Amino acid sequence: MNAPFQPDVTSLDRVAVGTKVSIASVDWALLEESEACRLRHFGFDEGVTVEPLHLGPFGRDPIAVRVGRMTVAIRRRHAGAIHVLPIQ
């Protein structure tokens, strides 16, 4: 596993809308190559601040996430592979 055990670490799909968090690690192995590539292109990487902005109306999927100055829609499954830390 990429993520060492830390009590504060959670995955991005569990973060409430409007809460800014910092990416601790991304479990690239959970993603397909093209998905991992896309995520990197959008700027998802360790240490980057992200914020869930909107949730899809059905099953709260997909999730619109602010990363840098972009807003990116990803599926809940992808967000589950992104481990985040709260920002103090």
Added chain:
Amino acid sequence: MNPLPLVAVAGSPNAGKSALFNALTGARQKVGNYPGVTVERHSGRLTLADGRPVELVDLPGAYSLEPASPDEAVTRDVLLGKQQGERQPDALVIVLDASNLDNHLRFALQLIELGLPTIIALNMVDLARRDGLELDSQVLSRELGVPVVETVAVRRRGIAELQAAVDDMLSAPLCGVHERVKSDLISLQRRAREIATAAVVSETPVRRWTHRLDAILLHPLLGPIILAAIMFIMFQAVFAWSETPVSWIEEGVAALGGAASNALPPGLLRSLVVDGAIAGVGAVVTFLPQILILFFFILLLEGTGYMVRAAFLMDRLMHGVGLSGRAFIPLLSSFACAVPGIMATRTIDDPKDRLTTILIAPLMTCSARLPVYTLIIAAFIPNTRLSWGVGLQGVVMFGLYITGILGALLAALVLRRGVLKGSGSGFMMELPKYQWPPLKDVVLGILQRAQIFLKRAGTIILGTTVILWALASFPQAKPGQSQVEASIAGKIASGIEVVVKPIGFNRDISLALLPAMAAREVAVSAIATVYSIDSSDEQAAAVKLEDRLKGRWSLATALAFLAWFVFAPQCVSTIAVTRRETNGWKWPLFMVSYLFVLAYVAAGATYWTAVALGL
């Protein structure tokens, strides 16, 4: 002759690249395809101050030179001079979204490393300012080592300056690509962030417009309601606005047919021109107004940034059958006509998602099926009122639409588990800022689509109608014999009859199936011809036809005929467009076969169930 210098316009998606390309080249554009892939190639001409022409090519949007989609692979291959059918560009114009520099600069840095003469168009500076962001383009130019021009492509601002910069760039002697120094993505990203930070003069935090709009348009409850309302308006417009132009086209086709009849002596040539070419192509061109109105809405939804939001709202539901939210608008458009629907699948990145969407698009009940449904329902379904003021005829019509949708969902499920197996690239996309697209660009887009439809589909449709005409005209009937029965089409119908007899189809239907390949609604006039009713007045003919049908078809046969039309790929234009969009005959043939099998099974099941129930 030396080829013209080639300047490539490159940039990330949503940087306003196409608007900038349109602003530079105007309407003098050529739309083609890169060989072997279904990626469009847009090129245009630019004239330099000294009168030298330059070819400008609009590369597909990409986030980096490491491709995650077929479009991005084309961009990389063109830039590296490896794309078949394209020479290596001599110079580059890189388009950047001013308010998204930290992301877009990474790709720009990668491109600058290629060593080609390069200009940066710092685009959408107005939107950045609206978001409280002031940038210094000179700092940016110094850090990147290439000229930077501020532009607002959708308002045509900064275009003259950009053109002057291109002039300067091309007046220096052009030299080829240098040895490529390749930096890794992470260091590029770090450098991009540094430069982006350095270029910021001031940043006032403001509540962003896009965020405010999204709070409403992506609201879990309001969002779907607004989407439904927009779709409702779109469909109202497609049918209401098209009425008048459709009647003009119909009158025009009739007048043309009349004129040709008068000009030509009676005989085979006249029959070929009037009954074959004019009537056949006319039947298809009648759909042009609907297609264009549909494209107007699609381009508007795309240009404003709402299209991606619609995909966001619908993704979860579409995901259930193995599709992505991107498939929603193309499938919805197919309710008017599958042709624009299939053409609109270009917005779907993932090739398998896109192919699945194309293959199920014909199952959405298009407007050409309506005349057939209306005729059969009026003839065979009693106009009784059920409770709550709902009529039985309406329920049957609704049932046909639902059957098509369920069939499409089922087909998608099966396709994604069978021939198109494999999870797609999922659903990951940027939600661009909302903006108003320039009307000029929308009109240009509509004209390009119309051209594609008329030229590509048109040639195949003309060819097919002429073949169908020949089949129905030869050999010539002896006196007292029906032409339809005597012709090759009649012989083929006898063959078809053997196949379709088990599903309850009679000889009339067998005769109508072949001409209905040109366009579904032709089935109505074909049946009318079989009963030798003068079909010059469609409505009167339809009324008379109803009475004839009632006497000659059993209810079971009529229901089977309806079930057939829900699934059957009775439309040459759709097949032609599928061939174009999938670059070959493999997928259109697959589509035609699976739909015919579905149609056969559905019609058979309907017929035998109805017979068993004693209908």
